[in-house]
Amino acid sequence: MSRIDVRKTYKLFIGGAFPRSESGRSYDVYAAPTREGNRAFLANAAQASRKDARNAVVAARKAVAGWSGATAYNRGQVLYRVAEVMESRRDQLIAEVRSAEGLTAARAATVVDAAIDRWVWYAGWTDKIAQVTGNANPVAGPYFNISAPEPTGVVAVVAPQGDSLLGLVSVVAPVVATGNTCVVIASQEHPLPAITLAECLATSDLPGGVVNVLTGDPAEMAPWLASHLDVNAIDLAGAGSLDWAALEADAAGNLKRVRRPSTDEDFTATPALSRMTDFLETKTVWHPKGR
């Protein structure tokens, strides 16, 4: 007797839980076209609405105090744990990236390994970024004057639309490594690796709400996140095909920090620090010197 398929329901990831879209909508996800041009049906993914985006911001805001207040060392351990959990799901991730992006098995494995290594890389940075970007400033007076970076708060991220896993990890990991929380709109066409990543995050000690993953149409959700007064910054990495100048104008409503779309960014290369430093605020403290 043949076994009946156990099909997975792909849902959103908000506040550490996996809800369906409040709108009840879903959309078809297809594999990359074959040489003959056929696209195999893969799954139905939840199509998030603006209200799901709003709920995700509420969850992200709630998580700010705990996550930004955690020690940098602790954040590093949690992010390293994400890499560990992804490693144990490596085969699944390779299969998903492969069918989504139409890569060869070897190429998909390289991409997944790079994504896992990217977490490890940023996990290492959590307790080093303050030394590298902070300063002891020389001032004309008997004071210690110290500048230290602090997380900016809730960051909305439009993930790269083509590079479904490595691109996603490359934009999310630097945001949360420094203590921000984020709401990320995953690749619309290839959302399945993002949901699997969310399952890795949910099982790796990352507090609920630190990363919230939405699948659906970025054109529908991004304007609401860009204009949202409780979002402190927005990374438009994958918004190149949208009217991102309008999003940037919306973001000015509460003086959000904006990172513009990246064109042909090579995610396999070692990243620059700017993906972290763009979402940091500098706090400068004066302290009187004794004798």
Add this chain to the structure above:
Amino acid sequence: MTTSAETTARARDLLGVSRLTNRSLTSWLHALPGVDQVGCDSRAAGLRTRSIKTDSKRWAIDLAISMIDLTTLEGADTAGKVRGLATRALVPDPSDPSTPSPAAVCVYGDMVAVARETLGDSDIKVAAVATAFPSGRASLKVKLADTKEAVAAGADEIDMVIDRGAFLAGDYLTVFNQIAAVKEACIRADGSAARLKVIMETGELVTYDNVRRASWLSMLAGGDFIKTSTGKINPAATLPVTLIMLEAVRDWRDEFDEQIGVKPAGGIRTSKEAISFLVAVSEVAGEDWLTNEWFRFGASSLLNDLILQRQRMALGVYSGSDYIADDAPSAY
């Protein structure tokens, strides 16, 4: 206005008995039809699914704000915190002066004077919890003194708690007498009286039948409002329980031509929930109750969510906590 003796005399008339005893109260209350728990829960769930949008939503949000009893009932309350809360009631949203004010500020008895002073001659009422709130475990003498002090300090409304122990033990007469006595204590020196809200603490009453009985008993004993909870016990104000109370005030008016108010308190935090309560008021009790004279929300954080929603509708973008006033700044 209404002395304890007058309340008892009226109860005798309504029950048609020559002497008000625990037995007559028991047979009257236990003759009330039982509540179909499953039916009540599903009706409440049905009312929750109503979709209130655009203009109706705007109207509902403003109505809900005007129905709030803005509450702080903490051991750590300071005069500064109460002043902050009262100021918040006067100006709920500094960025939009058209925002309506809440109906009242609800505080402990010893904070009444502070709240009254801050509110000045505005229309916002001062409500005080009394009678050994929240447990109600004190002698009648203490409860009455508590009430009289709050009334003398300028409270417009008194929120009393019933003796749940006596109620659950079946001693309805004690509960009745205490409510009637507190009602008498609400009379001011000039002969006017503070409105009396009777807190039944439905979370401790165990069954929906008990909620119905406690509602009728409270109305019989002279309560001007019946209120779900103290906010100190979980579950607090749930929609099914409020539904039962709304049915009780509706039936009471049909029978005795007297309108009684309803106040769900505790646990209502979002605009969506508040609006589902308004839907229930309109569907079950009727539109006569859709005013802050007859329906109130006991809440503190609800106001913030309603204002966020109001700002969202006015600005067209989602707002955040940076844009609403903090009514409990730690600097006080």
